[in-house]
Structures are given as C-alpha cells and as structure tokens.
Amino acid sequence: LRAELLAAVSDAPDADALEKVRVAVMGKKGRITDMMKGLGQMDPDERRTFGAALNALKDDVATALDGRKAAFETAALNARLESERVDVSLTARPDSDGTLHPISQTIDEVIAIFGQMGFELAEGPDIEDDFHNFTALNFPPGHPAREMHDTFFLPEREDGSRHVLRTHTSPVQIRTMQSRKPPIRVICLGRTYRCDSDMTHTPMFHQIEGLVIDTNINMGHLKGCLKEFVEAYFEVSDVPMQFRPSFFPFTEPSAEVDIGCSRKNGELKIGEGDGWLEILGCGMVHPNVLKACGYDPNEVQGFAFGMGLERIAMLKYGIPDLRTFFDSDLRWLRHYGFGC
Numbered sequence: 001l002r003a004e005l006l007a008a009v010s011d012a013p014d015a016d017a018l019e020k021v022r023v024a025v026m027g028k029k030g031r032i033t034d035m036m037k038g039l040g041q042m043d044p045d046e047r048r049t050f051g052a053a054l055n056a057l058k059d060d061v062a063t064a065l066d067g068r069k070a071a072f073e074t075a076a077l078n079a080r081l082e083s084e085r086v087d088v089s090l091t092a093r094p095d096s097d098g099t100l101h102p103i104s105q106t107i108d109e110v111i112a113i114f115g116q117m118g119f120e121l122a123e124g125p126d127i128e129d130d131f132h133n134f135t136a137l138n139f140p141p142g143h144p145a146r147e148m149h150d151t152f153f154l155p156e157r158e159d160g161s162r163h164v165l166r167t168h169t170s171p172v173q174i175r176t177m178q179s180r181k182p183p184i185r186v187i188c189l190g191r192t193y194r195c196d197s198d199m200t201h202t203p204m205f206h207q208i209e210g211l212v213i214d215t216n217i218n219m220g221h222l223k224g225c226l227k228e229f230v231e232a233y234f235e236v237s238d239v240p241m242q243f244r245p246s247f248f249p250f251t252e253p254s255a256e257v258d259i260g261c262s263r264k265n266g267e268l269k270i271g272e273g274d275g276w277l278e279i280l281g282c283g284m285v286h287p288n289v290l291k292a293c294g295y296d297p298n299e300v301q302g303f304a305f306g307m308g309l310e311r312i313a314m315l316k317y318g319i320p321d322l323r324t325f326f327d328s329d330l331r332w333l334r335h336y337g338f339g340c
C-alpha cells in the first residue's frame with residue numbers, strides 16, 4: 001500500500017491532480033482516514049502495531065505530498081518569472097521630448113543680452129489703433145509713408161475708427177513713453193503683421209524694438225549699443241558695421257545698419273570678409289514723436305531701433321527659408337529646435 005500511495009503522489013502530473021490524491025488518501029473519506037477509523041474495532045495489541053504502522057505511513061505520505069506540492073509551486077513561480085521577465089537589453093523606445101522653437105530660443109537670447117545692458121521688457125497689443133501705429137509715429141493721415149506698410153485693417157468700429165494689426169513694434173515706443181518718465185531703456189519683442197507673402201515675407205513675423213530716452217543721448221550711444229548687441233548675439237568680436245542713411249518717419253536722422261560678412265562656398269560667415277548684410281533700421285527719435293508723447297525735445301532725446309527676429313535667427317542658425325518657421329513641420333522643428 002505504501003508503494004502504491006507514494007507512486008500516486010509522484011505520478012500526479014500537476015497541482016490539481018495532486019490535490020485529488022491528497023483528498024482520496026487523507027481527506028475525510030480518504031483511504032488512510034478510513035483505516036484510522038477502523039482502529040477502534042481492533043484489539044489493543046493489534047491496534048498498537050497497526051496504529052504505529054499506519055501513523056508512519058500517514059507521515060510518509062504527508063511528507064511526499066508536501067514535497068511534491070512545493071515542487072509544483074517552485075515550477076509555477078519559475079514559469080511566471082520567465083514569462084514576466086523584463087528584457088533590459090532591449091533598446092529604449094525613441095522618446096519624444098519637445099524642442100524649443102528657434103523663435104523662442106532667439107527671444108530668450110536677445111532678452112538676455114539686452115537685459116545685461118540694463119534694458120527692461122515692454123509690451124503692447126497686437127491690435128493697434130491708428131494713433132499708436134501711425135499718427136504718433138509721425139505718419140500724418142494720408143502720408144505716403146503709410147503705404148510702405150501693407151497694413152491689415154480691421155472692420156470700422158461704431159465710432160468710425162479703424163484698428164489695424166500692428167505693422168511694426170514701434171507703437172510700443174509710444175505706449176512706453178506715455179506710461180513712464182525718462183530715463184527709458186526698453187526692448188519689445190513681438191508679433192507684427194503685413195499683408196505680404198513670398199520667399200522672404202510672411203504675413204506674420206516678429207520684430208525686436210529698442211528705445212532709449214534720456215538727456216544727452218546721441219548717435220554714438222546708438223552705435224555702441226548696437227555693436228555690443230551684434231557682437232554678443234553673433235558671438236564675434238570687432239564686427240565691421242556701416243550705418244547707411246535711410247528714412248523712417250519717426251526717426252531723424254535715420255539709418256539702416258549693415259554688418260560685415262563673407263560668403264564662401266555658399267556658407268555665410270558674420271564678422272569677416274568684404275560683404276555687407278542689412279540687419280536693422282534705427283535712428284534718433286524724431287522731435288514730433290517726443291512731442292506726441294508729451295515730451296519736450298529740448299529736454300530729452302533718444303534713439304530707437306527695430307529688427308526682424310526671424311532674419312537674425314536665420315543668419316545665426318543657417319535657416320535658408322523664412323516660411324519654414326511657421327510650417328510646423330516636425331522634422332524641421334527637430335532639426336532646428338533647441339533641447340529643453
């Protein structure tokens with residue numbers, strides 16, 4: 001019987017079958033249990049020997065059952081460990097962290113550079129009235145210079161006024177002068193709009209405006225300030241610069257600024273060579289503009305400048321086509337974007 005029971009235990013193919021064996025042998029109506037019950041009918045001598053043998057058998061079977069059960073449990077655990085194993089040698093999936101758009105990156109850089117020179121940030125609305133965008137900047141109504149800006153006009157309001165999408169950031173000069181007193185040293189970076197679209201123009205673009213107002217400000221200050229900015233931004237020293245006479249209604253004298261560059265094998269190098277590249281417009285704030293803001297031109301003077309943000313970003317990072325800034329092409333953004 002011992003051999004038969006032990007064989008039943010060791011032959012059980014899985015944990016369920018083993019449990020059935022246990023019930024059949026040791027359960028309430030199991031074979032050993034039945035025999036235990038039969039002890040009561042035996043005479044004392046017989047009961048002693050048979051009982052001892054039966055107990056030994058019961059212990060042996062129980063040990064065998066426990067051993068087999070533990071073996072099944074170990075096997076099940078191993079199988080689970082195997083099936084749920086993490087393959088640490090698997091290459092990681094490509095992550096998709098975002099990048100900083102070159103416009104945002106350039107804004108940060110420009111703010112940092114002018115911040116070090118003591119400039120504060122100024123802001124104004126994208127939707128401007130005629131006074132701030134034109135009239136106060138010495139574009140009288142009907143003045144032909146207004147035609148220089150391909151303006152987006154908004155529908156006429158009830159009071160007959162017509163607002164515009166600001167065509168430049170210069171209206172922020174007016175808002176700043178109206179809201180604070182000299183000395184003023186501010187820059188403004190923001191969106192501007194012109195009804196124009198081709199290789200080098202997009203209907204929306206960004207400008208950087210600078211304004212300094214104080215007593216005894218002259219063009220030397222303007223030149224020094226722009227030179228410091230250009231050298232810091234393009235990371236070059238002693239960059240050649242030329243101030244070409246130009247015209248803006250709100251500055252007198254006005255100039256456009258070119259910086260020295262070279263082009264070798266199609267590669268542009270800023271700060272060397274005998275070529276010139278236009279990067280911004282500037283000048284001394286026109287007395288009429290100071291007057292429109294309630295200032296006395298005999299007491300304070302100042303300079304202002306404006307430049308295209310996309311333009312200086314294209315020059316610094318070698319971005320060939322302006323329109324790609326606003327295409328939201330993920331491949332372009334990954335290529336020109338900056339890690340966060």
Ligand code: PHE
Binds near residue numbers: 209248
């Ligand atoms: N607002 C001018 C433009 O958009 C640039 C400029 C700004 C020129 C300040 C002179 C001074 O073309």
